[in-house]
Amino acid sequence: xxxxxxxxxxxxxxxxxxxxxxxxxxxxxxxxxxxxxxxxxxxxxxxxxxxxxxxxxxxxxxxxxxxxxxxxxxxxxxxxxxxxxxxxxxxxxxxxxxxxxxxxxxxxxxxxxxxxxxxxxxxxxxxxxxxxxxxxxxxxxxxxxxxxxxxxxxxxxxxxxxxxxxxxxxxxxxxxxxxxxxxxxxxxxxxxxxxxxxxxxxxxxxxxxxxxxxxxxxxxxxxxxxxxxxxxxxxxxxxxxxxxxxxxxxxxxxxxxxxxxxxxxxxxxxxxxxxxxxxxxxxxxxxxxxxxxxxxxxxx
Amino acid sequence: xxxxxxxxxxxxxxxxxxxxxxxxxxxxxxxxxxxxxxxxxxxxxxxxxxxxxxxxxxxxxxxxxxxxxxxxxxxxxxxxxxxxxxxxxxxxxxxxxxxxxxxxxxxxxxxxxxxxxxxxxxxxxxxxxxxxxxxxxxxxxxxxxxxxxxxxxxxxxxxxxxxxxxxxxxxxxxxxxxxxxxxxxxxxxxxxxxxxxxxxxxxxxxxxxxxxxxxxxxxxxxxxxxxxxxxxxxxxxxxxxxxxxxxxxxxxxxxxxxxxxxxxxxxxxxxxxxxxxxxxxxxxxxxxxxxxx
Amino acid sequence: xxxxxxxxxxxxxxxxxxxxxxxxxxxxxxxxxxxxxxxxxxxxxxxxxxxxxxxxxxxxxxxxxxxxxxxxxxxxxxxxxxxxxxxxxxxxxxxxxxxxxxxxxxxxxxxxxxxxxxxxxxxxxxxxxxxxxxxxxxxxxxxxxxxxxxxxxxxxxxxxxxxxxxxxxxxxxxxxxxxxxxxxxxxxxxxxxxxxxxxxxxxxxxxxxxxxxxxxx
Numbered sequence: 150x151x152x153x154x155x156x157x158x159x160x161x162x163x164x165x166x167x168x169x170x171x172x173x174x175x176x177x178x179x180x181x182x183x184x185x186x187x188x189x190x191x192x193x194x195x196x197x198x199x200x201x202x203x204x205x206x207x208x209x210x211x212x213x214x215x216x217x218x219x220x221x222x223x224x225x226x227x228x229x230x231x232x233x234x235x236x237x238x239x240x241x242x243x244x245x246x247x248x249x250x251x252x253x254x255x256x257x258x259x260x261x262x263x264x265x266x267x268x269x270x271x272x273x274x275x276x277x278x279x280x281x282x283x284x285x286x287x288x289x290x291x292x293x294x295x296x297x298x299x300x301x302x303x304x305x306x307x308x309x310x311x312x313x314x315x316x317x318x319x320x321x322x323x324x325x326x327x328x329x330x331x332x333x334x335x336x337x338x339x340x341x342x343x344x345x346x347x348x349x350x351x352x353x354x355x356x357x358x359x360x361x362x363x364x365x366x367x368x369x370x371x372x373x374x375x376x377x378x379x380x381x382x383x384x385x386x387x388x389x390x391x392x393x394x395x396x397x398x399x400x401x402x403x404x405x406x407x408x409x410x411x412x413x414x415x416x417x418x419x420x421x422x423x424x425x426x427x428x429x430x431x432x433x434x435x436x437x438x439x440x441x442x443x444x445x446x447x448x449x
Numbered sequence: 450x451x452x453x454x455x456x457x458x459x460x461x462x463x464x465x466x467x468x469x470x471x472x473x474x475x476x477x478x479x480x481x482x483x484x485x486x487x488x489x490x491x492x493x494x495x496x497x498x499x500x501x502x503x504x505x506x507x508x509x510x511x512x513x514x515x516x517x518x519x520x521x522x523x524x525x526x527x528x529x530x531x532x533x534x535x536x537x538x539x540x541x542x543x544x545x546x547x548x549x550x551x552x553x554x555x556x557x558x559x560x561x562x563x564x565x566x567x568x569x570x571x572x573x574x575x576x577x578x579x580x581x582x583x584x585x586x587x588x589x590x591x592x593x594x595x596x597x598x599x600x601x602x603x604x605x606x607x608x609x610x611x612x613x614x615x616x617x618x619x620x621x622x623x624x625x626x627x628x629x630x631x632x633x634x635x636x637x638x639x640x641x642x643x644x645x646x647x648x649x650x651x652x653x654x655x656x657x658x659x660x661x662x663x664x665x666x667x668x669x670x671x672x673x674x675x676x677x678x679x680x681x682x683x684x685x686x687x688x689x690x691x692x693x694x695x696x697x698x699x700x701x702x703x704x705x706x707x708x709x710x711x712x713x714x715x716x717x718x719x720x721x722x723x724x725x726x727x728x729x730x731x732x733x734x735x736x737x738x739x740x741x742x
Numbered sequence: 743x744x745x746x747x748x749x750x751x752x753x754x755x756x757x758x759x760x761x762x763x764x765x766x767x768x769x770x771x772x773x774x775x776x777x778x779x780x781x782x783x784x785x786x787x788x789x790x791x792x793x794x795x796x797x798x799x800x801x802x803x804x805x806x807x808x809x810x811x812x813x814x815x816x817x818x819x820x821x822x823x824x825x826x827x828x829x830x831x832x833x834x835x836x837x838x839x840x841x842x843x844x845x846x847x848x849x850x851x852x853x854x855x856x857x858x859x860x861x862x863x864x865x866x867x868x869x870x871x872x873x874x875x876x877x878x879x880x881x882x883x884x885x886x887x888x889x890x891x892x893x894x895x896x897x898x899x900x901x902x903x904x905x906x907x908x909x910x911x912x913x914x915x916x917x918x919x920x921x922x923x924x925x926x927x928x929x930x931x932x933x934x935x936x937x938x939x940x941x942x943x944x945x946x947x948x949x950x951x952x953x954x955x956x957x958x959x
Contacts, residue, residue, distance in 0.1 A: 333578060336572065336638065338534065338565065339532070339565055339570040339572075340592065340642070341563070343562055350592070354580075447581040447584070726818070726822070728819050734820060738817070739746055739750075741746070
């Protein structure tokens, strides 16, 4: 819409949506975007719906707590996954205790203290490499160095899972720490805080919700791993609440074992275990979010 | 009885202000007063780049000293060297002599942390911590070891009153410091700095992001606290320098044509009325009259 | 790269030009006024009165311009000294021109022959001296020459001596009373003109500012 030079003052004001091809391009992209969103939702929704539909029948108090895992032929109703629930909670819990503090501290070192030193560059490189290592390799690694000397145990499983979690925690914590604006650190230094105090009282609290998110992702990943469990814990049919001695079992492993079987009882138990695993992860996430929100309520 | 009372008060103050464990050997000048900072032939480097060359000046007690000059002339670098904030930058090094009340600031046994507890800093962009208003102001005293809630309450209230912010936040002390307006946030940062009762307050363009009314409040604040503190302020606003400062130091950029390097130098330093009224150096004249950017 | 504060510079130059104009009017009209007095020529008065109108318009105009610059430009250092100096000397210039007109208007009241030779001689010298001092004063302003004040103060002493001589001559009673009374006034006018010239030179000392040190490095 070219205005005549002499009429520039008289040009009418047009504030409507850009017309023509720009408008349709806008509309097309909006539609595509919604389409993509729906496509992504479908498998997620499908999984959840299937889980609930197939697994709900199996869930009962007995299922969750009974300490004997029945053989595959036994139909639903007898025994339960209590052993696996306990095993998952214990093994994943201990792996978190190992990996999360170590990972966060490692990230703190990388971001606050390391700078361009060789050690820092090495740690950073190695943790990047480790995120790509297949979980079965981790299991094998722990098998070789620990299980062959000390036997199968939940502890070995924790070690394997911790190795898996560590690079994830380091990477995500590092990113979160980097996001903390340097102006906050400067403000703290200017008040006469030492580096350690700056990190503990300003940087970590500021990055807390992000670090928790990263840690949760790592925990969820670890809780769902099957391969490392294979090499380090074997399996049991009775609850073994001792983490440090004797084989143990976890929910993902039980899913693996029961789902392969032809018996309906076993399959039902597999679905139940799957639903239980997802529920545990879900509850964990919600709990962590609530706790984080409580801790950071004064900081928004 | 009175003496006993005084003793108690002194004790209280000492708890709040951990002493830099050196004697006060500040030179006192009959005409000018006590010298708080004595900078002699100081050059500051970032790696191999010489940011500031051969600066010498003296900052006097209970005065407001302004650093003015074009961008890149090193005034912020000099300011930050006064409380060893440059130590945080890798490769930064100070050559020359900077004395704080007679004590070499970069001496071997001097702890930068103790330095910063006596020489505080307010930054260009307000940087309140993501904590409550109360926790922001109480942060400094807490890291100095004060745990008693009653005492902290008193310190927080006193500091916020000194910063002319108390009335606006007294009902929202537990709300986040991030929810304040720009001017309020900057006053919060000032309150935070005053809470540790420093000796000197350094300000790096504290009002550059603020509207005129907020700026005016902070300038009034500076006048009020002048009697208890020594203030050094870097500012781009020359009217601000004339309004608040007693002395002004004008820095400029010195270009070396042969090696194509630039460095900051101190061109002229004196009473503000003289720097702006009768500048001695033609470069000062050109800058303050706006003929040179 | 645009020079900063171009408009401000232009405004300052405009003010300077007008001040020089005022200066010029006084400096030019003074010899003519002296001449008119000594020869009893009334025509000069006409031109001078017209100039007076011009000045009465120019002087508030200059003041207005200066007020505006001070208000809007927040001047400091040499700019401020310049503007304040202009405000101070413009009234002196205006009053000086009044004096010049007064001197010329005396020509109405006395005829050239009424003056004794001695009186005539002294008045001539006073007129010349005053013109000389005014020329020096204009130059000192134009060149921002702070040393002129001292020189002008010395010449002012000279003027005071001439004034004293003229008063003595008048007291001797050689001329008619009305003439004597007129000439007393004239004596005072020249003496005041000299004073104004000195005052302006003194303002120039403030205007020129401090003695500059050589820039370091």
